[in-house]
Amino acid sequence: MPGLVGLVLQVAVTAQPGSPPPLTVRLGERLRLVPVIVEAHGGVSLRADALAEALGGRLVTTPGRAGRFRLEVGPAVVEFETGRALAVTETDTVPLPADVVRRRGMPYVPVTVATDLLPRLGAGVLYDAERSELRRFAPVIASRAAPSPVRRTDSGSAALPPAPPARTDNSRVVESRLAGARTHVVVVDAGHGGPDRGMSGPLGGGPKIFEKHITLAVSKALRVALEARGIGVVMTRTTDTLIALSDRGKIANQAKGDLFVSIHVNAANPRWANPGGARGFETYFLAEAKTEDARRVEAMENESIRFETTVDASRDDPLGFIIRDMAQNEHLRESSRLAELIQGGMRQVHPGPSRGVKQAGFRVLVTAFMPAVLVEIGFGTNRGDAAYMTDPTRQAQLAARLADAIVRYLAEYERKVGG
Numbered sequence: 001m002p003g004l005v006g007l008v009l010q011v012a013v014t015a016q017p018g019s020p021p022p023l024t025v026r027l028g029e030r031l032r033l034v035p036v037i038v039e040a041h042g043g044v045s046l047r048a049d050a051l052a053e054a055l056g057g058r059l060v061t062t063p064g065r066a067g068r069f070r071l072e073v074g075p076a077v078v079e080f081e082t083g084r085a086l087a088v089t090e091t092d093t094v095p096l097p098a099d100v101v102r103r104r105g106m107p108y109v110p111v112t113v114a115t116d117l118l119p120r121l122g123a124g125v126l127y128d129a130e131r132s133e134l135r136r137f138a139p140v141i142a143s144r145a146a147p148s149p150v151r152r153t154d155s156g157s158a159a160l161p162p163a164p165p166a167r168t169d170n171s172r173v174v175e176s177r178l179a180g181a182r183t184h185v186v187v188v189d190a191g192h193g194g195p196d197r198g199m200s201g202p203l204g205g206g207p208k209i210f211e212k213h214i215t216l217a218v219s220k221a222l223r224v225a226l227e228a229r230g231i232g233v234v235m236t237r238t239t240d241t242l243i244a245l246s247d248r249g250k251i252a253n254q255a256k257g258d259l260f261v262s263i264h265v266n267a268a269n270p271r272w273a274n275p276g277g278a279r280g281f282e283t284y285f286l287a288e289a290k291t292e293d294a295r296r297v298e299a300m301e302n303e304s305i306r307f308e309t310t311v312d313a314s315r316d317d318p319l320g321f322i323i324r325d326m327a328q329n330e331h332l333r334e335s336s337r338l339a340e341l342i343q344g345g346m347r348q349v350h351p352g353p354s355r356g357v358k359q360a361g362f363r364v365l366v367t368a369f370m371p372a373v374l375v376e377i378g379f380g381t382n383r384g385d386a387a388y389m390t391d392p393t394r395q396a397q398l399a400a401r402l403a404d405a406i407v408r409y410l411a412e413y414e415r416k417v418g419g
């Protein structure tokens with residue numbers, strides 16, 4: 001219904017001749033239209049005060065500094081100066097495509113502030129280009145309000161004192177959710193861990209890598225990126241420990257996650273003509289393996305089970321039955337869409353080729369009753385991919401694209417179920 005109201009309003013406003021359509025901004029169920037002007041140079045600018053109001057934030061004039069003002073949306077703060085093509089954030093000075101201007105006494109900023117800049121600043125803002133709609137999620141209040149010292153130690157090296165950070169962190173998300181906060185929760189699963197080191201590489205020499213370290217580092221980066229976008233995160237592990245495949249799903253279900261993302265590193269089949277040369281990224285969703293290569297990855301990732309010492313009754317469940325059951329489930333279609341968006345996101349930054357969206361019967365995905373995907377972020381057997389995946393800057397970059405894809409998926413899903 002709000003969609004309809006928005007449409008009617010938009011039609012009414014766009015009907016005025018000579019003025020460009022305003023930007024639609026959705027905040028929860030509320031829709032606002034932000035006036036837009038086309039500058040002489042052809043660029044499009046937005047009325048900054050209306051933008052702030054529409055996003056539930058505010059515009060503050062800097063006292064004593066004529067022409068300076070600050071846009072505050074949740075934790076994101078950006079400062080502008082009239083007549084300059086710059087945006088100053090807490091950490092960066094960002095060039096804008098055109099000057100910030102004042103028209104009839106009102107401040108206008110280039111439209112990229114809404115479409116590019118704000119979505120990167122941790123205010124839970126997403127620009128949906130298909131709909132020309134700017135959206136803001138409800139922020140994760142509980143998680144943001146109490147930044148724990150854990151967050152800081154997590155970004156450090158692996159040689160940190162063992163702490164129970166994961167539990168406190170996760171329980172805060174779950175509590176805020178139970179308290180009725182309208183937040184999204186993504187379960188991030190770092191593949192392997194402890195005695196299960198996963199794959200190792202690369203072939204032909206070079207710094208030795210183990211999958212379990214890369215998956216943990218990228219998963220932590222993904223948590224930071226998601227939380228910056230206003231999304232709650234539950235980690236299946238935050239330390240180098242072994243968690244049974246079936247328990248990973250249980251953790252996800254207990255957290256009432258909206259979706260489950262498992263991070264892994266691929267390994268080339270030694271029988272391939274040039275195994276060291278194989279590289280690139282692929283995203284799987286749960287279904288029966290369709291190709292020989294998908295079956296190979298499925299077998300490799302399901303191998304983790306041999307490290308598990310406790311017997312889980314569910315392990316003997318015929319996998320095929322569960323998959324057939326899942327196939328009737330909405331989650332399958334959702335997972336496939338999520339996989340598609342994630343694959344598209346990685347394509348923007350990954351040096352290797354996209355190997356596409358694939359299907360396989362991963363045990364780790366079977367027990368999570370929510371849309372679930374498994375991402376092979378690169379080939380640890382390839383030198384180039386191995387170097388890429390171990391570089392913290394590029395890990396953060398990759399995580400940001402994954403987070404953007406997830407935000408986009410959640411926005412699409414919310415729209416489908418009616419906000």
Ligand SMILES: [Zn+2]
Nearest residue numbers: 191198264265
């Ligand atoms: Zn793996």
